[in-house]
Amino acid sequence: MKNKRHSIKDIAAALNVSVTTVSFVLNGKAKEKRISEEVTKKVLEYARSINYKPNQLAQSLRTGRSKIIVVMVEDISNYFFSKLARIIEDIAYDKGYKVLFCSNENKDERSRELINLFRERQVDGYIIVPSPGIQEDISELVTDDIPVILFDRYFPEIDTNYVIIDNSEAVHNASQHLVDNSYKKIGFITIASNQTQMEARQRGYRDAMKENNLEEFVLEVPFYEKNTGKVKALIAEYLSNNDLDSIFFATNYLTQIGLEVIRESFPDKINELGIITFDDNDLFKIYFPPITAVSQPLEEIGKELMNTVLKMLKSTPEKPYRNQKILPASLIKRNSSFPNKRP
Amino acid sequence: MKNKRHSIKDIAAALNVSVTTVSFVLNGKAKEKRISEEVTKKVLEYARSINYKPNQLAQSLRTGRSKIIVVMVEDISNYFFSKLARIIEDIAYDKGYKVLFCSNENKDERSRELINLFRERQVDGYIIVPSPGIQEDISELVTDDIPVILFDRYFPEIDTNYVIIDNSEAVHNASQHLVDNSYKKIGFITIASNQTQMEARQRGYRDAMKENNLEEFVLEVPFYEKNTGKVKALIAEYLSNNDLDSIFFATNYLTQIGLEVIRESFPDKINELGIITFDDNDLFKIYFPPITAVSQPLEEIGKELMNTVLKMLKSTPEKPYRNQKILPASLIKRNSSFPNKRP
């Protein structure tokens, strides 16, 4: 039952035409190359009948396109990225592309390794969440006319395509929402980072506080301490030193750690503290209390990203396809940000 | 700066040797083919100096190996699978393989599509979480001598490699843990499914109940109703009809839905109901109460899977590499299963 693969040559031989003709027909160039209706049909039918599938490898070698797109994110096991991966996957397979996912852990070293790895393997395009210091590698891709699009964050200094969300606006709105619900001492826990997305978020918070004449309480957790108990200690200290009535977590995993701290050290506060988190998670909905979250439009981001690379793939270096998209995020209001809905 | 790629021919020309020599040297066959030390060194050094990278595509076309492994899971955005993906990714890149992740949604149709898609693209090996009815497609892969390994569940009828965990044992232990903590009316909420892993889990529960002379309360949620509010209704109904003192959720997403139901319809019960879930999640740790979970050894599963495909890739049809591994799961005990640790 091992149906040996058919090649274009087999078809040509069986039908007594040349491989050229077969190739033309199969690539939809019959009209253009003015192949007779008759032959065209014959080839098409025969190809169907033996269930001919072109050898992608050979095709790639010849055309130089691998039909592979790389999606490099910070951590594929992160809720936000894995959900997005699911969406991108669907679009890609639909369009005949394969997608390689990989995680750079927000480290430049690893990002570089991965980019080099994939450059060697003639990947067609890159969708990247860039780690802080890889502008150079990114611009190299750009100058080499390799389709690359950034998302989640970008480098203002270099002219690339990107899809991001309006972080400052989103955080600004969400902060205002806390103010509207009469929270007065609003803390903002974020990562010490000068990446665009984190800076924008902090700006959104600070602006909102200023507009409302409220004091700013920002805790910047050093980035390299991710995963360590030190972050917990820092947050715990921050919480006891400031008598906050609400907290805004600027990122997914800080929320997790923060909630852990609250659970362990201030369990009674969980039902009075106002809480908002950046990036939603299925489980926040069912938390006690359900947690208000800034939610990124995953579906839209995924589509925008894929459509853009696809278009870039089709464009020429002379007239490149440009797309720098800023999408709005939405605020999903749950009990954790309404004092009157507590406990 | 656009450093045009170097080919093996360039090297040969530059060094005045033949491509064969270069190829042999570069493939580490210098010794075997008895190439002189001198030439070997010369080639190696020159290759280094121009930063030569072989064209994988050409190599693949020639050798028939793409160096790509497919990992097909139910849903890559599921916590369990995405964490695992992260582990597999690391091992694969380390070994010079690329990994393609894809989600079959536990649907046969989609599984088949994907398998066909990848067969056309000469993928080297498959790591698969099989949907219920694709035994045939799997055995086809097996009889065609294509490395495939199943995990999470398997088909007893066909002789494949697999990596699974001891589901019945794990659930049995966990159930016993509830009994030991003096829960008497223990409910078991699962999916109506005859897949091995679900059957084993239910068996583990039932056995434990029998051994302790406790009544069995099983709710089987029809599979196709995943994602609908109907599941919620079923669970709500089940909970009001049975005055349970504890619940065992047989799967990840049932826990989420179940907790949602409890939150919405029986909020006061959250602090008395004993709760255990199958498959951990970072957020269960910080829930109120923290939720006891059966946790699969992700790291081990990932390693076992990758090592196995890699070995299968190296083995011949005559002496295939066999590996059917059953790993133990562990119970992470948290407050939700201790009546005395509840407020």
Next chain:
DNA sequence: CTGAAAGCGCTAACAG
């Protein structure tokens, strides 16, 4: 309208 043939970059059998 169709075919011959070159060649993408690499491997490996065969021949010195």
Next chain:
DNA sequence: CTGTTAGCGCTTTCAG
């Protein structure tokens, strides 16, 4: 010990 050469399967130019 090293080189010649025939492909892997496909696309595409050029020549009828």
